[in-house]
Amino acid sequence: xxxxxxxxxxxxYMPNPEGPExxxxxxxxxxxxxxxxxxxxxxxxxxxxxxxxxxxxxLTPSEGRILFDDHNVTDLPPNQRNIAQVFQFPxxxxxxxxxxxxxxxxRNRGVDEARIAARVAEIAAMLEVEEMLDTRASxxxxxxxxxxxxxxxxxRDDVNVVMFDExxxxxxxxxxxxxxxxxxxxxxxxxxxxxxxxxxxxxxxxFADQVVVMQEGEVVQIGTPVxxxxxxxxxxxxHFIGSPGMNVLPAEEHGGGxxxxxxxxxxxxxxxxxxxxxxxxxxxxxxxxxxxxxxARVRKVSDVGRHAVVEAMVGDTPVKAIIEGELPEQGAEVHxxxxxxxxxxxxxxxxxxEVEGAA
Amino acid sequence: MKTENQKAWFFVLPVLLLVAFNALVPIMTxxxxxxxxxxxxxxxxxxxxxxxxxxxxxxxxxAALGRQFLFTFLILxxxxxxxxxxALSMPKKGMWVPVCLVLMALPMLIPWNVVGAMWNIFTLPxxxxxxxxxxxxxxxxxxxxxDPLAAWxxxxxxxxxxxxxxxxxxxxAGLVSIxxxxxxxxxxxxASPWKVFRYIQLPKMKTVLTIAILLRFMDSFNIYTEPFxxxxxxxxxxxxxxxxxxxxxxxxxxxLGPAAAMSLIYFAITLLVSWxxxxxxxxxxxx
Ligand SMILES: Nc1ncnc2c1ncn2[C@@H]1O[C@H](COP(=O)(O)OP(=O)(O)OP(=O)(O)O)[C@@H](O)[C@H]1O
Ligand SMILES: [Mg+2]
Numbered sequence: 001x002x003x004x005x006x007x008x009x010x011x012x013y014m015p016n017p018e019g020p021e022x023x024x025x026x027x028x029x030x031x032x033x034x035x036x037x038x039x040x041x042x043x044x045x046x047x048x049x050x051x052x053x054x055x056x057x058x059l060t061p062s063e064g065r066i067l068f069d070d071h072n073v074t075d076l077p078p079n080q081r082n083i084a085q086v087f088q089f090p091x092x093x094x095x096x097x098x099x100x101x102x103x104x105x106x107r108n109r110g111v112d113e114a115r116i117a118a119r120v121a122e123i124a125a126m127l128e129v130e131e132m133l134d135t136r137a138s139x140x141x142x143x144x145x146x147x148x149x150x151x152x153x154x155x156r157d158d159v160n161v162v163m164f165d166e167x168x169x170x171x172x173x174x175x176x177x178x179x180x181x182x183x184x185x186x187x188x189x190x191x192x193x194x195x196x197x198x199x200x201x202x203x204x205x206x207f208a209d210q211v212v213v214m215q216e217g218e219v220v221q222i223g224t225p226v227x228x229x230x231x232x233x234x235x236x237x238x239h240f241i242g243s244p245g246m247n248v249l250p251a252e253e254h255g256g257g258x259x260x261x262x263x264x265x266x267x268x269x270x271x272x273x274x275x276x277x278x279x280x281x282x283x284x285x286x287x288x289x290x291x292x293x294x295x296a297r298v299r300k301v302s303d304v305g306r307h308a309v310v311e312a313m314v315g316d317t318p319v320k321a322i323i324e325g326e327l328p329e330q331g332a333e334v335h336x337x338x339x340x341x342x343x344x345x346x347x348x349x350x351x352x353x354e355v356e357g358a359a
Numbered sequence: 360m361k362t363e364n365q366k367a368w369f370f371v372l373p374v375l376l377l378v379a380f381n382a383l384v385p386i387m388t389x390x391x392x393x394x395x396x397x398x399x400x401x402x403x404x405x406x407x408x409x410x411x412x413x414x415x416x417x418x419x420x421x422a423a424l425g426r427q428f429l430f431t432f433l434i435l436x437x438x439x440x441x442x443x444x445x446a447l448s449m450p451k452k453g454m455w456v457p458v459c460l461v462l463m464a465l466p467m468l469i470p471w472n473v474v475g476a477m478w479n480i481f482t483l484p485x486x487x488x489x490x491x492x493x494x495x496x497x498x499x500x501x502x503x504x505x506d507p508l509a510a511w512x513x514x515x516x517x518x519x520x521x522x523x524x525x526x527x528x529x530x531x532a533g534l535v536s537i538x539x540x541x542x543x544x545x546x547x548x549x550a551s552p553w554k555v556f557r558y559i560q561l562p563k564m565k566t567v568l569t570i571a572i573l574l575r576f577m578d579s580f581n582i583y584t585e586p587f588x589x590x591x592x593x594x595x596x597x598x599x600x601x602x603x604x605x606x607x608x609x610x611x612x613x614x615l616g617p618a619a620a621m622s623l624i625y626f627a628i629t630l631l632v633s634w635x636x637x638x639x640x641x642x643x644x645x646x
Contacts, residue, residue, distance in 0.1 A: 058543050079549040091544035093558045104558075108549035152548060 002069035002160045004032040004055065004193065009064035011050055017062070024050045026217040028064070032161065032195065037187045039208035040197045043240070047217045048197045052163050055195070056085045068160055079108075081160065086153040088166040090145035094138040098129060101137050102151050109156075123151045126186065142170050147179070154186065161193040168203070180207055201241050213237050229283075231344075233351045238281050244309055244320050247287065248346070251280040258345055261315040263294055266340040269356040276348040282338050284309065287321035289328065290337035294319075298332045312336060386626075392619035410620035420621065422596070423604040424628075430600055431579045434518045438575060439568070441519065442526025446534055447560070449527070460531075463524040471521075475588025478517045503590060507597035514586045514598055521585065522575060529571040533564035569640045573633055580629050601625055 009028040020026050024047045032038060040048050053059040055066065057078040065074045073081050084105070093101050102120045111119075124130045127147045132140065137148060146167060153162050164183075168176045184207055187194050196207050204211050205225040213221045213228065213236070221233040232238035238246030251260040258265045258280050265280060289310075296312035296319065307324045312334060319336060328334050345353045393410055395403040414420050449459050469477075484490040484502050493501035503510040537559065545555045583602040586592070592599035592607075599607075605625065609618035 053543075056547060058546060078546045083547070085543075085547045087540045087544060089538070089540055091540050093562075095558060095562045104550070105548040108551070108554070149544070152544075 002071075002193075003034045004161060005067040005070075006030045006032075006055070007065045007067065009054065009061050009066070011047075011054060011059065011061045011063075023062075024217055025054070025061070028219055030212070030219060030222070032193055034193055035191045036193055037184070037207060037209045038193070038195045039204035039211045040195055040214065041199065041201060041204040041211055041240070042214035043199055046214045048199075048214060049165055051214070052085065052165055052195065052197055055161065056083050056163060057081045058085075082158065083161050083163065084153040084156055084159045085163040086150050086165065086167045088169050090142060090149045090170065092137040092140070092145050092148050094136070096137055097134050098124075098137050098140070098148055099133040101148050102133075102155055105152055105156055119155050119157065123155050126154075126182065127151050143172060143175055146170055150179070150183075157190060157192075159192055161195060163195045163197070165197045166199070167196075168198075176203075183207065201243075205241075213240065215240075230342075231351070231355075232281065235279060235281055235346050235349050238283070242283055242285075244284055246281045246283045247319050249280050249282075249314075249317055249319065251278055251345070253278055253345070258343075261294065261317060265294075265338055265343060267343050267345055267353050268341050269354040271345055271353055273347050273352050278352070279346045279349075280343060281346050282343045284320040284322040286339040286342040287319060288337050288339070289321070289323060290335050293335040293337040296334055296336050298328045298330055298334060301327055301330055303327075389619045389622050392615050393623055394616075396616050406616060410616045411624065414617055414621045414624060419604070420624075423599055423601050426597075426599065427580060427601040430514070430518075430582070431576060433515050434522070434579050435572065435575055437515070437519050438523045438526050439572060442523050442571065443530050443564070443568075445523070445527045446530035447556070449531055451535055460528070463527050465524075466521050467524050469521075471584040472588050474517065474521050475585040478513065478520075478585075479589050482513055503594075505594055507594055510590050510594060510598050514589060517585060517589060518579065518582070522578070525574065526568075526571045529567040530564050533567040534560060537563045565640070569637065572640070573636055576636060577629060577633060580632070 006028050009025060009030075010023055011025040012023045014022050017023055028051065040051065042048050050059065054061050057073070057076055057080075060075065065072055067073065068081070078085075093104060096104070099120055102123055103116045106116045106119060120133075121130075124133055127150065129144065129147055129151070132144065137145070140148065150164070150167055153164070168179060171179060180203065183194070183196070196204070198204050198207075205228075209224065210222060211225055211228055212219055213234075215234075215236045221228060221237045223231075223233075228237055228241050232241070232246060235246070235248045239248060249260055251258040251265065253259075253271060253274075254264055256271070257267050258278070260280060267280070294314050296314045298310060298312045299318065300311040302309045302311075307322050308327050310321045310323050310328065311318055312321065313319075314336065321336060341356070344351060394406055394408070396406045397403050445463075450456055466474075479487075481487045481489050482501075482503055484494050490501065493499045500506070501509050503513045541559050541563075542555065545559055550558070581602055582600060583606070586598055586600060587603055587606075590598045592603045602625075605618060605621055608614050608621065
């Protein structure tokens with residue numbers, strides 16, 4: 001088990017990359033603490049799988065180094081890195097029984113048979129596949145095949161890290177929930193570092209202690225689920241996490257606060273930096289209906305259960321608010337209030353206000 | 360609910376008719392010949408199963424059958440592994456893929472009698488490139504018109520040259536259909552190259568290999584043109600395979616009855632062995 005450090009990592013699939021757009025990963029510096037439960041979250045094509053494959057050694061990065069506890073492994077193949085990885089679509093060895101499938105990674109490393117039997121039994125019990133241990137793996141349902149693939153990733157107990165690349169894509173929703181909790185439970189038991197790739201925020205937020213959010217080959221924020229929700233470092237994070245995502249509204253700086261649709265809006269704290277394109281970001285949870293404030297016209301009300309999402313037009317800009325209790329009529333004229341402690345300025349996408357009292 | 364009707368028969372009918380005329384009718388004629396004796400003028404005498412008994416008991420038939428099995432066995436045991444090895448070493452992507460595929464397909468595009476003629480000239484002592492090279496450069500005595508062993512080696516090498524590509528192309532099709540994730544998972548699991556072959560590549564190639572073995576079995580068991588053009592069945596009878604012998608009896612001696620009986624026996628053996636292969640190779644899928 002080890003701490004994993006990625007240092008100045010860049011990767012391009014092209015032989016002669018030129019601009020930054022040729023890189024699938026642009027400049028990544030990241031530490032994965034030993035024993036952490038991480039989620040790697042980002043939209044399709046942002047480089048999540050590329051990053052995993054570089055950590056596991058299936059890919060060699062174009063630039064940069066990978067350290068396992070200060071030991072440089074950049075040029076080592078996967079079998080010398082002591083890692084496990086589970087892929088999006090189930091990979092099983094068709095001609096083997098389920099038992100032999102689970103034992104395969106151990107046998108290849110010359111583990112003795114008694115130990116193998118014990119590990120296989122333990123993993124099979126955990127995944128609830130004991131009764132199918134002696135059937136041929138090719139006869140399993142996709143669900144069970146993926147369980148077996150995950151089992152092969154979990155069967156070794158000496159690995160530095162177990163990586164899951166969107167492993168639950170092919171699994172039924174109700175089983176998904178179950179397997180995810182199992183993984184979480186397992187993580188608490190074995191204390192191995194786990195990295196879980198997904199583009200589903202609920203999946204990331206329920207599994208991980210730390211979420212790494214990626215966009216277009218870059219890490220935009222690392223934090224606990226609460227941090228990501230409360231203080232997104234980038235408009236992308238605000239937008240990507242939350243349902244609905246953060247309101248990102250065009251605004252100018254204005255006397256220590258901001259100016260949105262001709263009105264002054266108070267911000268959480270002092271503005272840093274200058275120039276660039278400025279926007280304010282506020283989550284719908286912190287927008288409320290008030291007697292005074294920004295005048296708006298309600299365009300759409302969608303009741304989503306315990307609360308409703310109200311979309312109102314301030315001038316030409318739509319703003320979403322999450323409202324509990326009494327709902328306005330569609331077309332009604334209302335006033336919106338932004339909670340200042342959660343209203344932030346973003347400059348070229350990056351957070352550009354300080355928390356009150358900081359520095 | 361599935362509704363059932365009988366319309367499908369109409370779609371099958373044209374094929375049935377076609378098959379009837381190009382397979383069933385000729386075969387029935389052969390069956391007809393095989394149980395009768397004729398002295399020409401369309402006069403026939405009922406013979407029962409005499410011809411079958413005569414053929415099956417004859418040393419000549421047994422020898423030809425033995426040679427036929429030996430030939431087929433040898434080419435299968437060479438072509439199947441060789442084809443797999445070549446397919447494994449072909450590039451999976453890039454500009455060399457089409458080049459390799461075309462090069463592989465070339466031998467199969469050459470008409471069979473041309474293949475025989477080519478190899479005949481190629482191996483002639485003094486004149487042919489290979490014949491000259493073996494005799495005059497290496498100093499090995501190589502003359503397939505005189506030496507049965509040389510003749511056997513030549514027809515085997517010729518068939519390997521001509522048909523290994525078929526195995527290569529089929530295996531290759533099986534190989535490229537394996538998703539990358541399988542190889543990646545195998546690397547993560549620490550599998551050796553042999554285990555990758557044994558547990559990933561071979562199982563994924565199994566279906567196409569079954570087809571390859573069946574096709575190569577049937578084709579080589581019925582082979583006629585190339586060895587006939589190359590050696591004419593000689594020297595002596597050493598390369599007289601079943602089909603060559605059959606043609607000698609039917610057209611050379613004009614013994615239609617025995618030839619017809621022999622055809623049917625030949626056909627039955629081909630069918631039986633193909634069926635055996637197929638059931639053996641697909642057996643554990645059914646489990
Ligand atoms: N083998 C490859 N060759 C060339 N380009 C690739 C290759 N694999 C990925 N890419 C490109 O690199 C970028 C990152 O891909 P990657 O597979 O890492 O994304 P991802 O975040 O895992 O996406 P998804 O959620 O769809 O799995 C994409 O633009 C993709 O087109
Ligand atoms: Mg991916």
